[in-house]
Amino acid sequence: KRVDVQLGSFYPKHFKNMIFVVKQIQLAKNKAAIKGFFVDYKHFYEKVHTERRPKLALAVSGVAIVNKCDPPQFLVGWRSRRVQSFKGYAEFVPSGGVDTACVQCNRRINYKKKLSQEFEEESGVASRVIENIKCLGIVKDEKSSVYDICCEMVLRPNILAASIHHHFLEYSRVVFMNAQEVKKCFNRAGAKVVPTSKVIFDAFY
Numbered sequence: 001k002r003v004d005v006q007l008g009s010f011y012p013k014h015f016k017n018m019i020f021v022v023k024q025i026q027l028a029k030n031k032a033a034i035k036g037f038f039v040d041y042k043h044f045y046e047k048v049h050t051e052r053r054p055k056l057a058l059a060v061s062g063v064a065i066v067n068k069c070d071p072p073q074f075l076v077g078w079r080s081r082r083v084q085s086f087k088g089y090a091e092f093v094p095s096g097g098v099d100t101a102c103v104q105c106n107r108r109i110n111y112k113k114k115l116s117q118e119f120e121e122e123s124g125v126a127s128r129v130i131e132n133i134k135c136l137g138i139v140k141d142e143k144s145s146v147y148d149i150c151c152e153m154v155l156r157p158n159i160l161a162a163s164i165h166h167h168f169l170e171y172s173r174v175v176f177m178n179a180q181e182v183k184k185c186f187n188r189a190g191a192k193v194v195p196t197s198k199v200i201f202d203a204f205y
Contacts, residue, residue, distance in 0.1 A: 003138065006033070006107060006108050017042070020036050020097070021044060021057055021058070022036045025138070025147070056145050056146055056147050057146045058147050059098060059148050060114050060115050060148065061095045061139070061200065062093070062094050062115045062119065062152070063092045063150070063200055064093055064123075064153045066159060069160065075175075076093065076174070076177050077093040077173065077174040078173045079091060079171060079194070085144065086192075090185060091193065092197045094153075096117075102114045112133045115133060122170055122171065124164060124165030125159060125165075129158065130153055130156075131154045133152070139199050148196045150196065160176060186198055
């Protein structure tokens with residue numbers, strides 16, 4: 001599947017702490033075109049709680065997987081108590097919001113670049129271990145006020161021998177797990193799992 005993200009007329013490229021807000025999504029066979037604009041992060045989340053039909057921000061969620069081994073291994077992290085949302089929840093690594101650093105000169109948003117950056121920051125491993133990034137689809141999470149562009153990130157097998165130095169501010173623990181371990185973790189009674197990660201796993205794995 002292919003997802004194209006394009007910026008509207010207003011581009012505050014010198015501003016910090018901006019978040020991409022989705023204005024329109026056009027769907028076609030195996031393709032989605034997203035258009036939107038940047039607003040101040042704090043302003044957006046203030047509006048979320050006051051508007052009758054609030055707009056949704058754009059984020060990225062990756063499933064980092066080593067599939068050239070038996071069984072394939074997924075990178076799963078437990079969100080720390082220092083994050084703003086889903087404290088202590090399990091999720092696939094990496095994930096993050098789309099910011100102005102993703103904007104290319106043609107005004108398109110390079111969300112795959114953002115995923116690579118988030119992978120480096122959250123795992124402590126250089127992004128050169130990423131062999132391929134393939135878009136899986138878009139998940140709408142109204143409760144969290146986001147659209148998530150979900151991608152599979154195929155990693156080189158040598159990462160299994162590397163040390164994962166996770167971002168301690170975002171995660172309390174990051175580990176590789178096979179599909180059966182992920183299923184058990186995500187589906188056990190009382191499990192705390194970020195909704196997008198659960199949807200991706202159930203739909204594709």
